[in-house]
Amino acid sequence: MKEQKPGYCTLCRSRCGSLNTVENEKLVAVEPLPGHPTGGALCAKGRAAPEIADSPRRLTRPLRRTRPKDDPDPGWTEVTWDEALDDIARRMREIADAHGPQAVAFAATTPSGTPMVDSIDWVERLVRAFGSPNLLYAVENCGWHKDYAHELTFGADIGAPDYDAADLIILWGHNPARTWLAQATRIADARRRGARVVVIDPKRGGSGQQCDLWLGVRPGSDAALALGALRHLIHERSHDEDFVRSWTNAPYLVDLATGRLVRSAELPGH
Structure with missing residues (x-):
């Protein structure tokens, strides 16, 4: 007897909606579940769930x-x-x-x-x-900075992007079309709404093929691009100066001998 059961894939944090075909109490196929908030697509790992569940190498007992x-x-x-x-x-x-x-x-x-x-x-x-x-x-190289570096630096995690209200979406070293289909679906919806999508990545495959502008930077040149973007913002005075002065360390002086920020006690007259 074959039947289809709606559910979701548990193999990553996206929890994509899935339609699971079960035959004789055995999972034989997994497909996207239309209408589910994250059911627009399934990655290769999700579609391979029957192979994983029925693998002879799978441990089912201690x-x-x-x-x-x-x-x-x-x-x-x-x-x-x-x-x-x-x-x-x-x-x-x-x-x-x-x-x-x-x-x-x-x-x-x-x-x-x-x-x-x-x-x-x-x-x-x-x-x-x-x-x-x-x-x-055990954290992936692509996830450590997102989950820990931001919190250790600023005291809070990186938060969730507001794709629904965004006019410009920048994917810098992030390829949701290959790694996070739920986000890729939301980005595609935002683009249809009129948002522009910029992808900064050495490889174009995935999200770089579904964007308005792809910047194929050389590996290791991200810092140069970031500094160039900052210079352009400052030169054109198109940055939010009040925000930068109040909430960032951009206006601080740097001691070129040590590379550290200069404190008020180190200035002449203090």
Whole structure:
């Protein structure tokens, strides 16, 4: 018996709407789900869900190592979920009682591009409730600056783009047509509404083929382009001077000997 079940793909944070074909209790096909907010398209990974779910290499039960870690044969043996969870909890508690919860480190795969996206909040809650400050994330090179660098620099994450109200959308090193289809759909809607799209990327494939202006910069030349754009804004006086003076460090003086910003105490007469 074959039936189609509406749902969403869990393989990344886009959670694209999907129409899932199930035959004899087996997932055999995944297609976009029209009408779903993120159901306009599915990437190759989403369409490969049947292959992933039915892979003979997929682990569906816990395995316990029975031989030392330096043994070429781990000696995996199958155990129940209750056995695995009880064993892990016991070991965690023993370490915490002997050395404190900070002696335990947790690791989680990226929530951006894996099914961990629907579980990461619970993992973080477990880590905090346990009392450990140690949580290691596996984060993509393209995601670290977005998720962490901005927050470490400015105290807040990068936020969400307001594509629905934008007149100009700049995709700088970002290729949602290849990596984030939900955003690509919103950008396409904005462009049909009249917004202009500029893509800055050495490669044109993907979003660079669906834009009004593609700037194919050489790898490593982004800083030169950014400085040139800043010079043009200042020269044409088309920047928001009040905002720049109040909310950025652009008007600060720089000590050329150290490369650091000059503080008032370092100026003559202070």
